[in-house]
Amino acid sequence: MRVGDLSRRTGASVRSLRYYEQRGLIDATRTASGQRRYESSVIDRVLLIRQLLDAGLGTAAIADVLPCMAHPESQTAQLTRRLIVERDRLTDEIAQRVATRDALGQLIDAAPSLDDRHGSSAS
Amino acid sequence: MRVGDLSRRTGASVRSLRYYEQRGLIDATRTASGQRRYESSVIDRVLLIRQLLDAGLGTAAIADVLPCMAHPESQTAQLTRRLIVERDRLTDEIAQRVATRDALGQLIDAAPSLDDRHGSSAS
DNA sequence: GTAGGACCTGACATCAGTGTGAGGGGCAAG
DNA sequence: CTTGCCCCTCACACTGATGTCAGGTCCTAC
Numbered sequence: 001m002r003v004g005d006l007s008r009r010t011g012a013s014v015r016s017l018r019y020y021e022q023r024g025l026i027d028a029t030r031t032a033s034g035q036r037r038y039e040s041s042v043i044d045r046v047l048l049i050r051q052l053l054d055a056g057l058g059t060a061a062i063a064d065v066l067p068c069m070a071h072p073e074s075q076t077a078q079l080t081r082r083l084i085v086e087r088d089r090l091t092d093e094i095a096q097r098v099a100t101r102d103a104l105g106q107l108i109d110a111a112p113s114l115d116d117r118h119g120s121s122a123s
Numbered sequence: 124m125r126v127g128d129l130s131r132r133t134g135a136s137v138r139s140l141r142y143y144e145q146r147g148l149i150d151a152t153r154t155a156s157g158q159r160r161y162e163s164s165v166i167d168r169v170l171l172i173r174q175l176l177d178a179g180l181g182t183a184a185i186a187d188v189l190p191c192m193a194h195p196e197s198q199t200a201q202l203t204r205r206l207i208v209e210r211d212r213l214t215d216e217i218a219q220r221v222a223t224r225d226a227l228g229q230l231i232d233a234a235p236s237l238d239d240r241h242g243s244s245a246s
Numbered sequence: 247g248t249a250g251g252a253c254c255t256g257a258c259a260t261c262a263g264t265g266t267g268a269g270g271g272g273c274a275a276g
Numbered sequence: 277c278t279t280g281c282c283c284c285t286c287a288c289a290c291t292g293a294t295g296t297c298a299g300g301t302c303c304t305a306c
Binding site: 051052054055056057065068069072075080083084086087090091093094096097098099100101103104105107108110111 | 174175177178179180188191192195198203206207209210213214216217219220221222223224226227228230231233234
């Protein structure tokens with residue numbers, strides 16, 4: 001499949017797909033004229049990449065953890081440590097966000113109703 | 124207090140403090156010669172700003188929600204809606220990160236021990 | 247009053263992911 | 277062979293928070 005197809009099937013822009021390739025996250029064979037051809041397995045890989053990006057990992061981190069996720073048996077101690085680093089970073093970010101979300105939630109709950117929904121008290 | 128002091132007491136770089144001011148997040152009086160002077164209440168404000176930044180909010184969002192957090196009584200419906208938007212965004216980000224963290228966690232748990240700690244199974 | 251540190255503004259650099267435009271080729275259908 | 281769409285590379289722009297450098301001023305301690 002070609003970049004346009006892959007783009008359509010993953011939601012990633014063509015630009016992004018080329019960028020992922022440049023970062024070593026996906027690879028493509030080239031036709032004689034230089035056009036990229038992808039195996040269909042790349043679709044899932046791209047979707048995974050996007051999940052990780054959305055989770056706040058950078059392409060470098062993704063390049064490290066992707067192999068583990070694709071071939072769990074290829075995990076080395078080195079890689080496992082990397083996974084742990086990223087997991088712990090996520091844990092910290094989650095805690096930070098939960099704390100802040102709850103703080104915002106309290107302000108919202110304390111706000112003059114806004115007839116947002118709220119059983120508006122048990123009046 | 125002066126920028127250097129505020130910087131030391133908050134952990135924010137002088138550069139960042141000036142940036143926060145430029146974004147309207149904090150304000151300072153100026154001496155005749157133009158140097159910034161801060162009230163001590165600004166310390167807490169800066170700490171709060173940093174919490175929000177760490178939680179992934181941008182300075183624009185922070186500029187909106189800070190007044191609510193400082194003076195809850197000043198909350199307008201408009202502001203409350205903004206709070207809700209940010210809270211919901213946080214909720215999404217949290218869900219995304221939790222999912223990814225759990226995926227990483229599974230890989231880590233499935234990894235060849237690494238004698239990380241682990242009661243190393245109930246062997 | 248002088249040295250040296252703290253401060254001022256302004257501007258350019260960084261990172262990351264993505265958008266966008268230029269200038270040029272590939273390939274299938276008519 | 278031409279039309280039209282897809283692809284190629286290169287390269288510059290943007291956003292956001294921060295670093296950093298330059299050139300200049302202020303102020304405290306001696």
